[in-house]
Amino acid sequence: GENVEQHPSTLSVQEGDSAVIKCTYSDSASNYFPWYKQELGKRPQLIIDIRSNVGEKKDQRIAVTLNKTAKHFSLHITETQPEDSAVYFCAASMDTGRRALTFGSGTRLQVQP
């Protein structure tokens, strides 16, 4: 089955700096890659996603890049703010079969004011 690895497990940045979180996946059939933000005790919230026919997608301060050949994708957050502090999860799925998400292990991002 699919396996998703995520790095780093923790990331501390100064407010205003950029943050980058990286994930790799194992199954070349995966074609949908969402990123979720989870605050303590809350449900995961989708922040951005990308499909395999696109190399990059941007939404204000957040961007995701995808390298299908290398089977890795990354989340980029620019101009970080204290409210960006949370746990971020990458995930992968296919648009056929069970279509369930396989999650990475998470990155705890701490933005220092």
Place this chain on the structure above:
Amino acid sequence: DGGITQSPKYLFRKEGQNVTLSCEQNLNHDAMYWYRQDPGQGLRLIYYSQIVNDFQKGDIAEGYSVSREKKESFPLTVTSAQKNPTAFYLCASLAGAADTQYFGPGTRLTVL
């Protein structure tokens, strides 16, 4: 994701008891999923259902059971066979042609 509800928010179970977690959605989504989250870890798939009256085991189904008698509802039973059930349980749903899964608010289960 506001269209998915889970209850209760907190649940305490004594060893040897079965407990049932509720998940309801009013989004008219076909597929529903149950995930388990342990502290400091990602979510893992327990069971999923793509249509009414059909469901499949996920990656960690042992000790759990589900039913899908109605499109809106996908309850999860944690049986006494699940040896380490303390975790945060999240239900999600997915529209037929879409990719995005929407999550419920979760149930935190603690075994006493």
